[in-house]
Amino acid sequence: MIPKRSGARLPGRGRRSPAPSPMKSRPERGSAMIRAADSPPGTYSTAAALRTGLMVKCPACGGPGAVTADEERFYFRCERCRKVMEKPRAVSRRKVEGLCEGCGRFYRVHLPEETGGFPVLRAACPYCGHEMPGRVQKVPGGWYTVWGDIRNGREPWFGLELWFLSSYRGKQVWALDRAHLAWLIGYLGAGLRERPAVGYLGRMESDHLPAFMKTAKDRAGILKCLKRMQEK
Numbered sequence: 597m598i599p600k601r602s603g604a605r606l607p608g609r610g611r612r613s614p615a616p617s618p619m620k621s622r623p624e625r626g627s628a629m630i631r632a633a634d635s636p637p638g639t640y641s642t643a644a645a646l647r648t649g650l651m652v653k654c655p656a657c658g659g660p661g662a663v664t665a666d667e668e669r670f671y672f673r674c675e676r677c678r679k680v681m682e683k684p685r686a687v688s689r690r691k692v693e694g695l696c697e698g699c700g701r702f703y704r705v706h707l708p709e710e711t712g713g714f715p716v717l718r719a720a721c722p723y724c725g726h727e728m729p730g731r732v733q734k735v736p737g738g739w740y741t742v743w744g745d746i747r748n749g750r751e752p753w754f755g756l757e758l759w760f761l762s763s764y765r766g767k768q769v770w771a772l773d774r775a776h777l778a779w780l781i782g783y784l785g786a787g788l789r790e791r792p793a794v795g796y797l798g799r800m801e802s803d804h805l806p807a808f809m810k811t812a813k814d815r816a817g818i819l820k821c822l823k824r825m826q827e828k
């Protein structure tokens with residue numbers, strides 16, 4: 597789902613970030629098994645969750661449902677009442693791309709049509725969230741957008757509330773799917789928080805976590821909150 601790098605690159609940047617290869621860059625198996633290793637950013641992105649099913653609450657029956665996507669459409673399917681919705685993917689004809697100043701990876705963001713007209717726009721890196729200005733370029737033939745943000749506990753395509761959504765001290769705590777939830781619990785529950793030995797990456801999955809989820813004083817409460825969600 598991560599777009600392949602094309603020949604078009606921003607001029608004047610000699611540094612080339614190596615292609616992402618999380619398998620190679622993981623620590624040796626023995627040590628990784630004992631500790632809850634961090635994951636490269638993007639492991640639990642919305643784009644990744646769309647492949648297996650991003651868990652949301654059904655608007656008809658309140659039961660669990662999943663949002664998925666293929667080349668042409670987004671789909672919602674309820675596991676309980678079998679409600680189905682679908683929506684064509686918006687075609688984006690403009691993009692911003694380059695090397696991220698935050699994590700050093702090559703990123704490409706396809707822009708919604710309504711942002712038209714500006715030669716330079718601020719875009720957030722899909723891997724680490726770092727915002728930076730980028731030159732807007734035309735995409736020949738258009739491109740289907742897959743990146744999207746969770747806002748106010750809702751996914752961006754149908755606007756449905758996440759299934760794994762709760763709050764702790766007035767702040768939202770959520771997970772995209774069961775695997776993401778399990779990872780959060782393992783990560784926050786581990787006494788030792790180890791970054792994998794990744795040379796080229798400055799930031800890891802845990803850098804996506806809001807600061808309040810990482811503070812020691814709140815960790816126990818948030819963990820309890822996450823574990824309660826696991827029983828859903």
Ligand SMILES: [Zn+2]
Pocket residue numbers: 654655656657658659674675676677678679
């Ligand atoms: Zn339903």
Ligand SMILES: [Zn+2]
Pocket residue numbers: 696697698699700701703721722723724725726
């Ligand atoms: Zn980045």
